[in-house]
Amino acid sequence: MTTIFDAQDRPEPPLGEDEWSTLNGFLDFHRATLAWKLSGLGSAELSRTLPPSSMTLGGLVKHLTYVEDDWFGVVLFGEEQREPWASVDWTKTPDWEWDAASAQEPAELLAEWEASVARARDAAERAFRAGGLSYPAAKGFSDGRIPRLRWILIHMVEEYSRHNGHADLLREAIDGSVGE
Secondary structure: OOOOEOOOOOEOOOOOOOHHHHHHHHHHHHHHHHHHHHOOOOHHHHOOOOOOOOOOHHHHHHHHHHHHHHHHHHHHHOOOOOOOHHHOOOOOOOOHHHHHHHHOOHHHHHHHHHHHHHHHHHHHHHHHHHHHHHOEOOOOOOOOOOOEHHHHHHHHHHHHHHHHHHHHHHHHHHHOOOOO
């Protein structure tokens, strides 16, 4: 399979491939969309809000770092939360990842996100090899339901799709850059 990249250097999701390749293709496309929306921005831009929302691009990337680690580590494989997430008092600071991002340099935020994406890709691959898209997560919902790898991948496409819409609006407010 040959990967085709668009004008923003995002990998186009494959056409006519199997379900595994298609789901991962769409997830990687949306991950690359976020990277595109963050490219070239400094600390001030990553901390900028679009009132009345308090959302920032820095907070958004830190949130997605957490989401990658949580779904593919904690939920899928039952791993303990890694740092910095394990030390957070989520009851006192439920939006910690959104707020803590402003204290970090852009390169650090992006490196943490890229590392979480690499861990997530590896975890998804291990789960797929062990049980296909029906591989059951180690941790279920409070009502006893257990998500499967397929559900987690689709959820992550949805998560990035929603947040890329936010990223598009925030980036346009920063410097006028627009695009899908």
